[in-house]
Amino acid sequence: QKEVEQNSGPLSVPEGAIASLNCTYSDRVSQSFFWYRQYSGKSPELIMSIYSNGDKEDGRFTAQLNKASQYVSLLIRDSQPSDSATYLCAVRNTGNQFYFGTGTSLTVIP
Amino acid sequence: GAVVSQHPSWVICKSGTSVKIECRSLDFQATTMFWYRQFPKQSLMLMATSNEGSKATYEQGVEKDKFLINHASLTLSTLTVTSAHPEDSSFYICSSFTSGPYEQYFGPGTRLTVT
Numbered sequence: 001q002k003e004v005e006q007n008s009g010p011l012s013v014p015e016g017a018i019a020s021l022n023c024t025y026s027d028r029v030s031q032s033f034f035w036y037r038q039y040s041g042k043s044p045e046l047i048m049s050i051y052s053n054g055d056k057e058d059g060r061f062t063a064q065l066n067k068a069s070q071y072v073s074l075l076i077r078d079s080q081p082s083d084s085a086t087y088l089c090a091v092r093n094t095g096n097q098f099y100f101g102t103g104t105s106l107t108v109i110p
Numbered sequence: 111g112a113v114v115s116q117h118p119s120w121v122i123c124k125s126g127t128s129v130k131i132e133c134r135s136l137d138f139q140a141t142t143m144f145w146y147r148q149f150p151k152q153s154l155m156l157m158a159t160s161n162e163g164s165k166a167t168y169e170q171g172v173e174k175d176k177f178l179i180n181h182a183s184l185t186l187s188t189l190t191v192t193s194a195h196p197e198d199s200s201f202y203i204c205s206s207f208t209s210g211p212y213e214q215y216f217g218p219g220t221r222l223t224v225t
Contacts (some may be wrong), residue, residue: 032212043203043219044154049211088154090214096142096207098214102153 003027006089006101014109019076023089023105026070032092033065035074037085038103044088048074079108112138114206116217123194123224130190131220133204140185142204144214145177148201160187171193 004025012020021035032051036044050056050063050072062075072091076083086103093099113136123129133143143160158179160166166179178190191198203219 028121034213036216041201043201043216046213046215049213092212092214096212098144098156 002101003099004089004091004101006087006104008102009105010107011104012107013087015079015081017079017108019079019083019106021074021076021087021089021106021109023072023074023101024070025072025089025091025099027091027093027099028070030091030093031068032090033063033072034090035061035072036088036090036100037083038088039048039085061079072094076106079106081108081110084108111213112136112206112213114204114215114217116204116220118220119218120221121223123222125195125224126193128190128192129194129222130188131202131204131222133187133189133206133217135185135206135215138206138208140187140208141184142207143181143187144205144207145179145187145189146203146205147202147217149195150201151194154203159191194222196224198222199224 006023008032035048037042037047050064050065056063060077064073084107088103091099115134117132118142146154152168156174158166158168160179162181168174181187205214205216
């Protein structure tokens with residue numbers, strides 16, 4: 001079983017819709033959870049971090065964490081074509097090791 | 111977020127030569143830096159974890175004698191690809207880890223092409 005699992009997609013949404021990206025992780029004692037955005041040919045960029053159960057909002061982005069279900073998600077409201085990218089979920093454990101999912105490819109259709 | 115730079119951004123070298131890639135954390139001190147490799151349309155692959163002042167920890171399958179990592183200061187880590195071969199052509203990305211927020215920030219990456 002992989003440490004972090006994501007649906008590879010591709011996920012397509014129309015412009016203005018809500019994009020929902022999901023991630024599950026296997027280590028129950030994981031400490032921190034992150035979402036990175038990676039445009040084609042570029043390096044990943046940190047867009048959200050979340051540490052406790054519940055929702056965390058930053059602009060059009062909302063990260064949701066449910067430790068009991070070992071599940072973390074990212075919602076993108078009012079999706080824009082510029083949001084088209086691969087989204088990586090990452091988890092940090094108590095030893096400061098990071099595990100990345102393989103990424104979900106998102107396409108926002110104008 | 112924190113700023114991490116990499117140099118060079120791209121490099122072309124001949125087979126058998128060595129290439130050094132620098133990674134700098136510009137606005138914070140990074141006790142730990144990570145080195146990743148990413149092939150086209152594939153996911154990130156962690157190569158090694160570099161801690162300031164100590165030897166790097168390499169992931170299984172990564173040749174430490176081929177990929178030399180030096181983390182001489184809290185703001186600089188270098189990766190040297192020795193005796194490069196065409197199969198080493200890839201996108202190499204470093205990242206810096208900050209304690210406190212426990213976040214990892216990536217450099218812009220170095221695209222290596224070995225001919």
